[in-house]
């Protein structure tokens with residue numbers, strides 16, 4: 001991408017938000033995960049994605065239910081937004097009653113040509129702190145695609161992970177709705193089936209990237225007995241619900257643990273690594 005374009009002038013813009021870790025949030029988060037929820041002294045893995053969300057006024061929303069533009073992210077010529085991945089470093093505990101402050105900075109804009117067409121990637125750096133100091137650092141990658149993107153190629157390398165641990169999780173519309181509600185995410189691909197299928201042409205309701213990542217982090221925590229200090233994931237193919245997703249993990253080794261999510265049609269939808 002030409003670095004002299006006005007789009008690059010958005011790099012460095014920031015947004016700040018504040019929240020409180022309420023007993024209600026903790027109870028709702030655990031209830032959403034049900035029997036798979038884990039208790040840890042530092043707060044349940046993935047909770048930070050439910051804190052200090054972007055709160056757009058109803059008048060600021062676009063047809064997909066997301067903020068239409070403005071804010072600290074630039075308006076882009078490609079309309080279809082997806083969460084492509086994140087690299088999360090845990091620096092401290094998140095406890096009930098904590099006041100949490102998130103500072104988000106747009107750190108990069110990159111245009112690429114993918115197998116499915118033109119892609120624009122935004123990298124957003126999140127620095128999250130409580131009154132005790134930093135608790136999470138995250139580099140989040142958002143991807144924007146054309147309205148009529150090419151079909152996804154099969155992710156045939158899924159059979160390659162020599163997994164030693166497996167868990168199946170049933171994803172139904174209630175779980176998707178509850179996760180959207182906890183994250184105040186109005187993106188219609190997750191709860192509005194006619195919109196998801198006829199406007200964005202997914203075969204069903206799209207399963208949130210951070211929800212899949214939360215399920216993997218929770219699974220890794222249950223296997224090892226403590227939450228990872230670092231967790232990186234990449235969404236490689238949209239997963240749609242309702243369906244049973246298969247979570248797979250290797251044994252924890254020198255380089256940490258490798259994990260993935262496999263859909264019922266045996267396609268890998270997310271790949272991740274966890275380190276302690």
Ligand SMILES: CC(C)(COP(=O)(O)OP(=O)(O)OC[C@H]1O[C@@H](n2cnc3c(N)ncnc32)[C@H](O)[C@@H]1OP(=O)(O)O)[C@@H](O)C(=O)NCCC(=O)NCCSC(=O)C[C@](C)(O)C(=O)O
Nearest residue numbers: 082083084085112114115116187208209234235236237238
């Ligand atoms: C990302 C898609 C569009 C790429 O589609 P593609 O197949 O066309 O890309 P590619 O041909 O595999 O790769 C092209 C380039 O992009 C890079 N690339 C490729 N993938 C990634 C990735 N994940 N993260 C970072 N970089 C990536 C890749 O490395 C390559 O770079 P290079 O030319 O320099 O070698 C495709 O893989 C896909 O659709 N993945 C699934 C995404 C998904 O399902 N996300 C969760 C649901 S959306 C969501 O939760 C939203 C939410 C919560 O509502 C909310 O708004 O925040």
